[in-house]
Amino acid sequence: MQVVETLARSFPEFAAYLVEYPFGDIYSRPGLGLRERELAVVAALCAMGTAAPQLRVHVRAALHVGCLPREIVEVVMQMSVYAGFPAALNGLTVVREVFTEAGIELPLRPEPSVTR
Amino acid sequence: MQVVETLARSFPEFAAYLVEYPFGDIYSRPGLGLRERELAVVAALCAMGTAAPQLRVHVRAALHVGCLPREIVEVVMQMSVYAGFPAALNGLTVVREVFTEAGIELPLRPEPSVTR
Amino acid sequence: MQVVETLARSFPEFAAYLVEYPFGDIYSRPGLGLRERELAVVAALCAMGTAAPQLRVHVRAALHVGCLPREIVEVVMQMSVYAGFPAALNGLTVVREVFTEAGIELPLRPEPSVTR
Amino acid sequence: MQVVETLARSFPEFAAYLVEYPFGDIYSRPGLGLRERELAVVAALCAMGTAAPQLRVHVRAALHVGCLPREIVEVVMQMSVYAGFPAALNGLTVVREVFTEAGIELPLRPEPSVTR
Amino acid sequence: MQVVETLARSFPEFAAYLVEYPFGDIYSRPGLGLRERELAVVAALCAMGTAAPQLRVHVRAALHVGCLPREIVEVVMQMSVYAGFPAALNGLTVVREVFTEAGIELPLRPEPSVTR
Amino acid sequence: MQVVETLARSFPEFAAYLVEYPFGDIYSRPGLGLRERELAVVAALCAMGTAAPQLRVHVRAALHVGCLPREIVEVVMQMSVYAGFPAALNGLTVVREVFTEAGIELPLRPEPSVTR
Numbered sequence: 001m002q003v004v005e006t007l008a009r010s011f012p013e014f015a016a017y018l019v020e021y022p023f024g025d026i027y028s029r030p031g032l033g034l035r036e037r038e039l040a041v042v043a044a045l046c047a048m049g050t051a052a053p054q055l056r057v058h059v060r061a062a063l064h065v066g067c068l069p070r071e072i073v074e075v076v077m078q079m080s081v082y083a084g085f086p087a088a089l090n091g092l093t094v095v096r097e098v099f100t101e102a103g104i105e106l107p108l109r110p111e112p113s114v115t116r
Numbered sequence: 117m118q119v120v121e122t123l124a125r126s127f128p129e130f131a132a133y134l135v136e137y138p139f140g141d142i143y144s145r146p147g148l149g150l151r152e153r154e155l156a157v158v159a160a161l162c163a164m165g166t167a168a169p170q171l172r173v174h175v176r177a178a179l180h181v182g183c184l185p186r187e188i189v190e191v192v193m194q195m196s197v198y199a200g201f202p203a204a205l206n207g208l209t210v211v212r213e214v215f216t217e218a219g220i221e222l223p224l225r226p227e228p229s230v231t232r
Numbered sequence: 233m234q235v236v237e238t239l240a241r242s243f244p245e246f247a248a249y250l251v252e253y254p255f256g257d258i259y260s261r262p263g264l265g266l267r268e269r270e271l272a273v274v275a276a277l278c279a280m281g282t283a284a285p286q287l288r289v290h291v292r293a294a295l296h297v298g299c300l301p302r303e304i305v306e307v308v309m310q311m312s313v314y315a316g317f318p319a320a321l322n323g324l325t326v327v328r329e330v331f332t333e334a335g336i337e338l339p340l341r342p343e344p345s346v347t348r
Numbered sequence: 349m350q351v352v353e354t355l356a357r358s359f360p361e362f363a364a365y366l367v368e369y370p371f372g373d374i375y376s377r378p379g380l381g382l383r384e385r386e387l388a389v390v391a392a393l394c395a396m397g398t399a400a401p402q403l404r405v406h407v408r409a410a411l412h413v414g415c416l417p418r419e420i421v422e423v424v425m426q427m428s429v430y431a432g433f434p435a436a437l438n439g440l441t442v443v444r445e446v447f448t449e450a451g452i453e454l455p456l457r458p459e460p461s462v463t464r
Numbered sequence: 465m466q467v468v469e470t471l472a473r474s475f476p477e478f479a480a481y482l483v484e485y486p487f488g489d490i491y492s493r494p495g496l497g498l499r500e501r502e503l504a505v506v507a508a509l510c511a512m513g514t515a516a517p518q519l520r521v522h523v524r525a526a527l528h529v530g531c532l533p534r535e536i537v538e539v540v541m542q543m544s545v546y547a548g549f550p551a552a553l554n555g556l557t558v559v560r561e562v563f564t565e566a567g568i569e570l571p572l573r574p575e576p577s578v579t580r
Numbered sequence: 581m582q583v584v585e586t587l588a589r590s591f592p593e594f595a596a597y598l599v600e601y602p603f604g605d606i607y608s609r610p611g612l613g614l615r616e617r618e619l620a621v622v623a624a625l626c627a628m629g630t631a632a633p634q635l636r637v638h639v640r641a642a643l644h645v646g647c648l649p650r651e652i653v654e655v656v657m658q659m660s661v662y663a664g665f666p667a668a669l670n671g672l673t674v675v676r677e678v679f680t681e682a683g684i685e686l687p688l689r690p691e692p693s694v695t696r
Contacts, residue, residue, distance in 0.1 A: 007669070010676050010686040014657050014668070021485045022197040022665060032190035039152055040159035040191045044198050047160035047316075049398030050629030051198070051666035053673075074148035075156045077362050081138040082160050082167070084279075084316040085370060086399035088362070089355070093401075096358050106358040123321070126328050126338040130309050130320070137369045138317060163664075165514030166281030167318035169325075193478050200627075200664040201486060202515035204478070205471070209517075212474050222474040239553070242560050242570040246541050246552070253601045254429040254549060264422035271384055272391035272423045276430050279392035282513030283430070283550035285557075306380035307388045313370040314392050314399070395548075397630030425594050432511075432548040433602060434631035436594070437587070441633075444590050454590040486661040496654035500619055504655045507620035508627035508662050515662070538612035539620045545602040546624050546631070 003057055038062035043075050046091035047083035055091065059098040069104050119173055154178035159191050162207035163199035171207065175214040185220050235289055270294035275307050278323035279315035287323065291330040301336050351405055386410035391423050394439035395431035403439065407446040417452050467521055502526035507539050510555035511547035519555065523562040533568050583637055618642035623655050626671035627663035635671065639678040649684050 008015035027037065038061050045055040062072050076095055080088035099106055124131035143153065154177050161171040178188050192211055196204035215222055240247035259269065270293050277287040294304050308327055312320035331338055356363035375385065386409050393403040410420050424443055428436035447454055472479035491501065502525050509519040526536050540559055544552035563570055588595035607617065618641050625635040642652050656675055660668035679686055 003669075007672070011653065011657070011672055012687050014660075014672065017485070017489060017657070017660065018665060018669075021481070021489075025481060025485075026194055026197055029190060029193075031184075031186040032194075036152060036155055036187065036191075037194060039156050040194060041198060043156035043160040044163035044195060045666065048163050048199060048629075048666075049396075051664075051670065053670065054198075054666040068147075070147040071152065073359065074145060075152075077145075077359070077365075078142055078148075078153060078156060079160060080316075080362075080365065081142055082157060082170075082316045082318060083164060084312075084314045084319070084399075085366060086314060086393065086396075086402040087316070089351075089366075090399070090401065092355070092359055092362065107360050119321075123324070127305065127309070127324055128339050130312075130324065133309075133312065133369070133373060134317060134321075137365070137373075141365060141369075161318065164281075164318075165512075167316075167322070169322065170318040189475065193475070193481075196478075196481065196664075198664045198666060200515075200660075200662045200667070201482060202509065202512075202518040202662060203664070205467075205482075206515070206517065208471070208475055208478065223476050235553075239556070243537065243541070243556055244571050246544075246556065249541075249544065249601070249605060250549060250553075253597070253605075257597060257601075258426055258429055261422060261425075263416075263418040264426075268384060268387055268419065268423075269426060271388050272426060273430060275388035276391040276395035276427060277550065279396050280431060280513075280550075283548075283554070285554065286430075286550040300379075302379040303384065306377060307384075309377075310374055310380075310385060310388060311392060313374055314389060314402075315396060397628075421591065425591070425597075428548075428594075428597065430548045430550060432544075432546045432551070432631075433598060434546060434625065434628075434634040435548070437583075437598075438631065438633065440587070440591055440594065455592050490658055490661055493654060493657075495648075495650040496658075500616060500651065501654075501658060503616055503620050504623035504658060505662060507624040508659060511624035512627050512663060518662075532611075534611040535616065538609060539616075541609075542606055542612075542617060542620060543624060545606055546621060546634075547628060 034065040035062075035067050038065050038067055039071060039075050042072060042091075043079060046076050046079045046094075047087055049083065049087045049090060052090070052094060055094045056098055059095055060102070063098070063102060063104075069099060070108050073108060150181040151178075151183050154181050154183055155187060155191050158188060158207075159195060162192050162195045162210075163203055165199065165203045165206060168206070168210055171210045172214055175211055176218070179214070179218060179220075185215060186224050189224060266297040267294075267299050270297050270299055271303060271307050274304060274323075275311060278308050278311045278326075279319055281315065281319045281322060284322070284326060287326050288330060291327055292334070295330070295334060295336075301331060302340055305340060382413040383410075383415050386413050386415055387419060387423050390420060390439075391427060394424050394427045394442075395435055397431065397435045397438060400438070400442060403442045404446060407443055408450070411446070411450060411452075417447060418456050421456060498529040499526075499531050502529050502531055503535060503539050506536060506555075507543060510540050510543045510558075511551055513547065513551045513554060516554070516558060519558045520562060523559055524566070527562070527566060527568075533563060534572050537572060614645040615642075615647050618645050618647055619651060619655050622652060622671075623659060626656050626659045626674075627667055629663065629667045629670060632670070632674055635674045636678055639675055640682070643678070643682060643684075649679060650688055653688060 004015050004018060041058045042062055045051045059072060076088055076091040079091060120131050120134060157174045158178055161167045175188060192204055192207040195207060236247050236250060273290045274294055277283045291304060308320055308323040311323060352363050352366060389406045390410055393399045407420060424436055424439040427439060468479050468482060505522045506526055509515045509522060540552055540555040543555060584595050584598060621638045622642055625631045625638060639652060656668055656671040
């Protein structure tokens with residue numbers, strides 16, 4: 001991953017921890033699917049409001065592991081309830097940037113009311 | 117829900133908003149399943165660290181909509197990476213209380229390595 | 233104030249700073265009324281969600297400087313928009329405790345629609 | 349409002365919620381004046397420290413509903429006590445930008461010691 | 465450590481991570497003394513305001529690795545500047561509890577003005 | 581200090597408080613060395629995640645009072661445990677910028693395992 005590589009040039013020991021603990025230990029655990037993991041991380045980073053660069057990384061990662069654009073938007077919108085409208089608005093700004101890069105057109109077309 | 121009823125006795129207008137916006141508008145939206153919604157909320161409340169009573173409510177709700185105990189524990193453990201070990205530890209304290217009430221024995225037996 | 237006295241027994245130097253900076257320097261400044269100051273503090277402490285004991289002190293202080301119970305409740309309810317429903321709910325829990333002590337009956341009767 | 353229009357182009361459903369809940373339901377409530385509401389929001393967003401774009405919007409809104417520049421500055425300075433000097437300093441940076449756009453000269457002249 | 469043991473009974477895998485990453489990897493690193501590490505952790509947990517149980521553990525740990533009671537109090541008082549007076553006040557409440565258990569009398573006698 | 585001078589042009593009264601309370605009252609206190617004070621502030625601001633400009637100022641200040649580059653990096657890395665990896669990563673970004681300005685080459689050479 002690019003984040004890890006950049007980090008490794010300046011702080012190689014911390015890059016090693018990052019690979020080891022979050023990626024090596026936590027993500028590889030069975031018991032929760034990668035899609036659910038990424039949606040949970042998007043929720044948490046959006047709610048915290050102090051981690052815009054990491055939210056960007058994880059919106060991309062969520063798409064990468066197969067989360068639908070609509071699912072990501074729903075998680076971020078839902079954060080308005082738990083962390084307030086500013087948290088959700090700032091989260092949607094990040095989502096829009098990532099979706100634009102990824103060629104995902106906004107607004108998303110309303111889905112037929114079928115949950116996965 | 118009991119939270120809403122208690123609230124309604126003292127702050128009926130706010131109880132009405134709570135029913136209307138989070139529950140009426142947000143939870144009923146298609147595009148994200150209830151299981152994923154509850155896991156995302158558990159993640160967010162655990163990461164924020166300022167909402168222990170609401171985390172308790174949503175750990176119960178997560179069980180209620182069919183999240184597995186193991187999935188809830190995985191989401192909370194994962195928060196150690198994003199919000200720090202204290203956030204995860206305090207989240208696990210809440211999880212343990214809810215699981216005890218619900219008769220779910222801890223430690224959970226290790227699952228065979230099958231993700232859903 | 234009782235908070236300052238208790239503090240002074242264990243940490244007299246910090247009690248002195250507390251009297252000096254927040255109370256001596258900031259509260260005595262012209263340019264903003266005490267009622268507005270207390271409503272702003274109630275808003276901030278409720279939104280932060282990490283300062284329940286201080287929120288309690290300032291809900292009492294708000295009543296003491298002449299804020300109406302309704303005004304305090306409105307400020308706390310409004311925080312649901314900016315800091316999320318859990319922040320507002322936890323704030324209302326504190327408000328209810330202080331109002332009960334102060335003999336203010338809940339629910340407040342709906343006011344006729346006149347803003348001050 | 350411009351924020352809502354921009355939002356509506358990408359996330360029309362969320363723009364609708366924003367108009368409906370915060371603006372439709374909360375702001376229109378009697379029991380607290382608009383000036384007090386905006387000062388409370390400025391306090392909260394400044395204290396939270398995670399919502400600079402929204403703080404900018406609400407400093408403008410505070411001026412728009414008749415808050416005096418001095419009152420806004422006092423609220424932000426007061427946040428140094430409750431959320432620390434960095435929160436107040438970052439809040440004053442936003443205030444300076446909005447005041448500059450609005451043609452309000454800084455430093456404000458010291459007011460005669462009359463509270464409103 | 466008692467925290468780890470209690471945790472291990474309910475969440476053995478997370479207890480293992482806690483021993484492995486924070487304690488195994490981070491604390492054992494040269495380049496920063498244990499006294500400085502513990503003072504930094506006390507500062508951070510006090511400023512965050514969401515981790516009272518962990519602050520308690522680390523105030524004890526700070527004493528254990530040889531931090532003077534005065535140094536701990538100074539770090540917590542200093543947080544009033546960076547995270548606000550409520551954060552410092554709540555931190556001092558935890559400090560007082562730990563000092564009482566440890567038989568450290570408060571108020572500390574003023575030290576002669578010699579920094580270590 | 582440059583921050584205070586810039587501030588003084590727009591908000592002279594707040595600049596006066598900043599000089600008076602944090603710098604005049606708190607930093608000059610005996611009982612904790614300046615090196616320990618700056619490391620504690622770096623820890624707190626990194627963990628809070630809402631004060632990047634102030635973190636920058638205090639990484640510079642830490643170097644200025646004699647903290648070793650390695651000590652600063654260790655404190656920031658340690659925050660991954662208490663406030664999560666995003667807080668530490670964003671802190672390291674600030675550290676890298678300040679070190680580059682100060683001509684401190686990264687990666688730091690591994691130190692021989694001698695704690696101060």
